[in-house]
Amino acid sequence: MPAPAVDHVHALPLHRVLGRLIRGGPLGLVEEAGRQAQGAVVRLGLGPFRPLLLTHPDHLQHVLRDGAENYARGAAMWNALGRLTGQGIAGEGPGWRASRDVLRGGMSSRYLQRTGEAIASSVEQAVEELAARARPEQPEDAVTAMTRLVHRIISPVFFGSRISAAQCDRLGREVATALDSLLWRMAMPFVPHGVPMPGDRAFLRATRTINRMLLPAIDTARRQGGDGADLMSGLLRGRGPDGRPLTDQHIGQDIVALFVAGSESSALTLTWAWVVLARHPAVAAGVRREADEVLAGGPPRPGHVRKLVFTRQVMAEVMRLYSMAWAVPRVAGQDDTIGRVPVPAGTTVVLSPYLTHRLAAFWPDPLRFDPGRFGKQAVRERHPLAYLPFGDGAHQCVGQAFFTMESVLVLATVLSRYDVHVTGDPRPRLAVALPPRGRVGLVLTPRDRSAQKILDGDVENPWPAPSPG
Numbered sequence: 001m002p003a004p005a006v007d008h009v010h011a012l013p014l015h016r017v018l019g020r021l022i023r024g025g026p027l028g029l030v031e032e033a034g035r036q037a038q039g040a041v042v043r044l045g046l047g048p049f050r051p052l053l054l055t056h057p058d059h060l061q062h063v064l065r066d067g068a069e070n071y072a073r074g075a076a077m078w079n080a081l082g083r084l085t086g087q088g089i090a091g092e093g094p095g096w097r098a099s100r101d102v103l104r105g106g107m108s109s110r111y112l113q114r115t116g117e118a119i120a121s122s123v124e125q126a127v128e129e130l131a132a133r134a135r136p137e138q139p140e141d142a143v144t145a146m147t148r149l150v151h152r153i154i155s156p157v158f159f160g161s162r163i164s165a166a167q168c169d170r171l172g173r174e175v176a177t178a179l180d181s182l183l184w185r186m187a188m189p190f191v192p193h194g195v196p197m198p199g200d201r202a203f204l205r206a207t208r209t210i211n212r213m214l215l216p217a218i219d220t221a222r223r224q225g226g227d228g229a230d231l232m233s234g235l236l237r238g239r240g241p242d243g244r245p246l247t248d249q250h251i252g253q254d255i256v257a258l259f260v261a262g263s264e265s266s267a268l269t270l271t272w273a274w275v276v277l278a279r280h281p282a283v284a285a286g287v288r289r290e291a292d293e294v295l296a297g298g299p300p301r302p303g304h305v306r307k308l309v310f311t312r313q314v315m316a317e318v319m320r321l322y323s324m325a326w327a328v329p330r331v332a333g334q335d336d337t338i339g340r341v342p343v344p345a346g347t348t349v350v351l352s353p354y355l356t357h358r359l360a361a362f363w364p365d366p367l368r369f370d371p372g373r374f375g376k377q378a379v380r381e382r383h384p385l386a387y388l389p390f391g392d393g394a395h396q397c398v399g400q401a402f403f404t405m406e407s408v409l410v411l412a413t414v415l416s417r418y419d420v421h422v423t424g425d426p427r428p429r430l431a432v433a434l435p436p437r438g439r440v441g442l443v444l445t446p447r448d449r450s451a452q453k454i455l456d457g458d459v460e461n462p463w464p465a466p467s468p469g
Ligand code: HEM
Pocket: 089, 090, 100, 103, 154, 257, 258, 261, 262, 263, 265, 266, 269, 323, 324, 325, 328, 329, 388, 389, 390, 391, 392, 394, 395, 396, 397, 398, 399, 400, 402, 403
């Protein structure tokens, strides 16, 4: 679809923003803005803050690829986050470049080939721990269960054996607390840092605990020679823009940034995968069939990922509909034009993969779950920026290959061994990512090979037809 010919921006003034907020909540507001604009540029009237919402793939291509040098991070929201994640991988400029070089290499396909066996073995252990907890008499909260599972798998990748599983859980909790306590500052970025705000104390407490846990681990890694394959060792070998080693503070904040970027998004995406499979038993049956063929009753292996073609398509479709990156902000450095809309220097543009993934012109019947959309031919024929759950351009996710391996092996391992029961009525809720509204329960029982049962649930369809207008 060509970019819509917009001579003027599609405005969503404050009174309509509020009306939609009341009717559909924050996510309803975002969804309706996207539905009405269908790819046109939308100016959101949020009081003094009037960002442009971009969803059309041509516009995303302009911001993330063709004109990327004009669109840095640095949106006010990032300044608040910078108190937690620093100016390394979560920032811009030379500090970001130094971290990015290390982390991209540290999570590259070559690295995954070398460490794939260890990752697959972590997946198997994490799945068995999950099954031991998610029992019929006491369904596990799916988000908690998937968070724990993700921590088991990322902990050796981030820290080697320097941080125990329990410490990794604690670290994850403290990072989540620190992040939550920044929400006020992210929502009101114009308030100076010196002015006290709700959440400040919780933030300080959490960051102190995080430092108490991470700094000794960094010290241990340094004394061990810093030559491990884990990311913390990789960062110890990194060099800053001045050619000197990265400081402990830089490394610690990068690790926190990795948690922020990689832990919750992975856990929530896996949670939605179980919900979706419970709603689509035929798809679940297809994943199990493939797992039986490829794993053949054995443990997961890294080489299986390439062969689990349908499972990868299912995960891709889960990430289309439940794209954790619902808002990716950038700031225009100089005056520009997007479509035919003038973008003065200093304007915040908010890209929304979540909404781009719902544009009917690129995704016919967009709310229908259909892994077939990710067949080779269909992918080739689609606009390259119509699908970007991991972002695109200079800041594209460094954890993409890792998450693909992790998620595909988790689905295949669970379904080859267990029947899964999902309870709850989950619809996504707008937060930093998209957690389910309300509790989702998860029960795993050893697979009943005599029955047809695979995955069942008492979830309701969370995607009612969009309300007109
Ligand atoms: C479902 C899982 C994940 C999703 C949906 C996701 C999504 C994203 C997106 C959209 C971006 C781009 C942000 C931007 O352009 O500003 C990003 C960046 C990033 N992601 Fe992920 N991510 C996931 C998993 C992971 C994992 C597992 C890790 C690490 C182990 C990770 C580490 C990062 C880092 C470090 C960046 C920043 C890269 C940079 O700025 O250069 N992510 N991710």
